[in-house]
Amino acid sequence: MLTFDPHDDNYIEELSTYVAIPSVSRDASAETMEEAAQWLATQLSFANGRVVPTAGHPAVRGEWLGAFGAPTILVYGHYDVQPTGDLAEWNTPPFELIRDGEVIRGRGVTDDKGPVLIVLKVAQAFLAQEGKLPLNVKFLFEGEEEVGSPNLPDYVRAHAEELAADLVISADGAMWRPTEPSLSVGSKGLVTFDLKVSGAKEDLHSGRYGGTVANPVHVLSEILAGFHNRDGSITVEGFYDGIPPLTSERRAEIAKVVFSDEEYRKTLGIDELFGEAGYSTIERLWERPTLEINGIQAGGKYTVIPHLATAHISCRLVPGQIPENVLGAIKKHIEKIEHDGVKIAMRADHGGVPAYTIPADHPANRAATTALEEVYPGESVLLAVIGGTLPATALFEDVLGVKTLFFSFATADEKHHAPNEFMRIKRLREGMRAWEVLWRLLADGPHKLAIVGK
């Protein structure tokens, strides 16, 4: 067994320099993104770590290939983070890692900077204490995961041979909840788009023009309200196309998961849960696609008729849905809407991502289950679906021909993408031990054979 630093503070200190780099892929400068990438490359110096250009923000590569005869894995993660949103909603400065009891807080700490640090520390410990890694490891960290990985496909295709591996292990993802260890058997897909409704050349005084022109906010509200039926289902024709019906077998599996609507509701601070009629909470979360309005903006507080109203919308997809078809169905739905005196425009973001699955009995999942059972003795490992989207997985399957094991030590309640993102400190140490055990398991014995044989 490896010995890890007994002082959490040393890991936290290292992580804090990384979190301090505000690598917001949506709007950071090229210099800032380069700085974050460089931080990772330096950590990977044992593996010839280097920043490599893509058509967008650079990626970081590295490889240690000294385990002759052992399998080769590709470790995936990302160094970019989400925007902070409204700073007023943060209780601590987003780009300052703050230790607060059992947790550390800061933008990106759990998505994905902390989980990536875990892997780096495990690899460094192997080399320091045993002089080698138990298997061959390639590293690929990207800087555009939070904007849908628009340039990763071209990069991976162009370097497919160099990236070839027997398995991808993703340091991105999350355990489903804090109460027990879990693995993911899938993640939802994603398409996102903007709607823009525009009226007059500029904002108009609501008294001097009111009643004579269409108000873009009214029209946008109608469009947004029209996306859902009162029972929570989505009205867009063709949206659900391709989704196989939920089998009674799968329903029975899900019903076995210990889950309290009551507790979930309380954690979120709401009176009632809500969602598509006919499905339980977990069924909706794991098995059903969604269309959520992420933001709206128009006018201000003064009494005008705004000339422009905008919304940003995202759909999470399930297996069977094809991203382009979903966007096409929505486009058709929007085009059918007509309203005098306004222009309605839809702009789809690049990088639609299909849902992804990895079989529950895939050898990588079996090895990971064993590793988690060793780190969490006496607890059984739950197989869950990640409601979030990991764009790289479908790509790796397509180009490299291998599945991706989700092995992150983030937890889904740690305010990913929201203000006050945090990570549980104990997960750092649990993660390091689990990665160590997993690598040893995959390096040899039945798991190795099963993986390499695939």
Place this chain on the structure above:
Amino acid sequence: MLTFDPHDDNYIEELSTYVAIPSVSRDASAETMEEAAQWLATQLSFANGRVVPTAGHPAVRGEWLGAFGAPTILVYGHYDVQPTGDLAEWNTPPFELIRDGEVIRGRGVTDDKGPVLIVLKVAQAFLAQEGKLPLNVKFLFEGEEEVGSPNLPDYVRAHAEELAADLVISADGAMWRPTEPSLSVGSKGLVTFDLKVSGAKEDLHSGRYGGTVANPVHVLSEILAGFHNRDGSITVEGFYDGIPPLTSERRAEIAKVVFSDEEYRKTLGIDELFGEAGYSTIERLWERPTLEINGIQAGGKYTVIPHLATAHISCRLVPGQIPENVLGAIKKHIEKIEHDGVKIAMRADHGGVPAYTIPADHPANRAATTALEEVYPGESVLLAVIGGTLPATALFEDVLGVKTLFFSFATADEKHHAPNEFMRIKRLREGMRAWEVLWRLLADGPHKLAIVGK
């Protein structure tokens, strides 16, 4: 006839120091508001001008009462301005008066700093050139018109005797359009309110929670979309209560107004006009109440389920509608809406204002018509309704027992409340001459008798 300064630039220079004070009643500091009030008080030094406290931003008072036997008028205006809104939409700095060809640009220049300057210069010219004013003039300028004059009622009631006059003349308001001189026979009332829909304790990741909780933006969109029928009428039960039907006589009067939908549409830069079915554009503008969403805000660009969605809404009222009843009807309408998992809150702003009318044949309107005919020879004076709201008018009628003549030299197309507010330079000079003629007319002869007799 008075002689006015032949150089526009001198007036513009004075006005520019006034516009440079960012007296935004909604959010300026007390010091800034005081500075603007003090600027006015200094201009009124011929009338013992002084800043006087109210429960909110101070008012400015002054009086010149040396015209024994002549009527007494109360000149009303305001020194506060609207917020700038999005600075990116301004082509010039809002608080810098910029001369641009035939117009001057800046926040507040036409609402109401320029129109107030006109009166000040007329009074000063009378005193400088004739040693007296033709009638007794009291001045009352407030600092909260743009937030609904919440503290003016108490102030006017407490000082009713000192403010007593035979007529109020408002330097606030606007000519209806630039093509001909016009007077106003009424202005619309106003109620404003905020809607707030809140869900979970904080923003949630749209993947990790999507499908399980109500999205406050969806619910807000439904509420906003539900305020109007597809034909543009308002769904709120009781909203139209008290409005007398539009008479065929009034319809015929309105039909006589030369107005081109086509030109209006082009000026605004839209493809089609839109509004309540069954009414012409001017009928909707002058005779029908409106409910307009002025702004919406929720979330941001990242893929979250926002925990809060807000809207600001204003209703313009017509004679017969009672502001409290309209707000009550909307409150009832909102309370009927139920949605699992969100809280819906409505907060009405203070200072609901009823619509106001002054008869077309009121002696003040007759005198004003004569004054305008002298300044605009050969043009006939149009009688229009101000779609905007002048909260003080109903108050003056109630407390002082007199009507308010609207005599502003702003024009309704000068982007009141919007970015790039401007005023036509020639209106300064036209306004000065018109106020001079009006004062002389009211001071003596039939107009005087009619006013004092009322």
